Amino acid sequence: MKPAPFTRHVPRTVDEVVSALAEFAPLDGRILAGGQSLVPIMAFRMARPAHLIDINEVEGLDRLAVDGDYLSIGARVRHGAFHKPVIDGPLGKLLAFVVSHIAHYPIRMRGTFCGSLAHADPASEWCLVAATLDAQLVVKSVRGDRIVDVTDFLEGIMSTSLAEDEFLAEARLPLLPDDTKFGFYEFSRRAGDFAMSAALVTYRLVDGVITDACVGIGGAEDRARRIPEAENVLNGQAPSPELFVAAGEAAATAIEPLEDAQTTAEYRRDLVRAVTRRALERSTQ
């Protein structure tokens, strides 16, 4: 199928992006980033935007750099930028491990980190990373800039708190302390498919005991989020196979599972139980 006709706008600066959005969003306009979600949806005619504001020529949006205690990821930074660790330390390794689970190599050459967050697929790996690490999002419009916590940004299935005239200009991921341990595990039926459930865990060990545990679950609920019930099981305890099973159990109980034709609530809980435990096991390897 072919996309329906639209008018393409090619701003060169962020100011031009937000003024184009202010002008064309009310006329059914939206951002075109990597196009790896939007163009398929347009090909199916599930979306027929009248205007696309193509950000691929905007200067500076490909910026990927450490600013103080966080990593800034501009709106044109592609998934493929993370194939090799972008910084020393656990955060660079974590991102390089996770990125290999997103779609396929050619799609990763085009798709963007920020586009994944704006698209807000519940199974998006980057949404899970952002949620687990408490990302902050820099949102711009002609009305001004705001910085939004990821918990206030992801609202549900393909739904965010971005207003129609707002542009997600940058995502900020807090740097992880050097002694941070992490583990990621995703279950999908075929390599490159969307996750049916995925878990990302990070924590530190102080005197052999877990502190600062973050347990994020994606693909199981309407949005990726941290699961405090599982984190409480881990904090203050020494890592052990039994503890990891208990954390998986806590996560499985805490979620409100998405159901679809292939996946019952019970099956989804079972997946969450397993991916949480396996992510924790990987954190010790």
Place this chain on the structure above:
Amino acid sequence: MSDKTDITLTINGQSHAIRVESRRTLADAIREDCGQTGTHIGCEHGVCGACTVLVNGEPVRSCLMFAQQADGKQIRTVEGLADGDEMHPMQRAFMENHGLQCGFCTPGFLMLAVGVLEREPDISDHDLIDVLSSNLCRCTGYQNIIKAVRAAAVEMRQS
């Protein structure tokens, strides 16, 4: 709305001055407007990889890019692999290892494999399998494609 824009697609070093609507995908422009039908179109929504071409050296799905976005960029397609009558090592390896049957998926696999190996010559065999999982083949069962790409990888590293 259906305004057309003049653009230049540079395919395998040759310039094609064409006039296309904004909704024209790069895949359609390569085939229909530039007459380079070696690039195949399967699913038109990013799943099969038949349409894979190199844009500025990066393997991409040409059905998920608009032609206007490739204006002025260097595009490489399967027609540009051979050097006259001399096949590219990747093409020869596909032939020698029976990496194709009907051949529909082959241009996409060739461009994918060549693109990745030019960018990452030392990629491991394990990571190559992950790369090749990007594209679909309904005939071969993949084993001979993997064999062909591994053989060509050895040759490409030596040259």
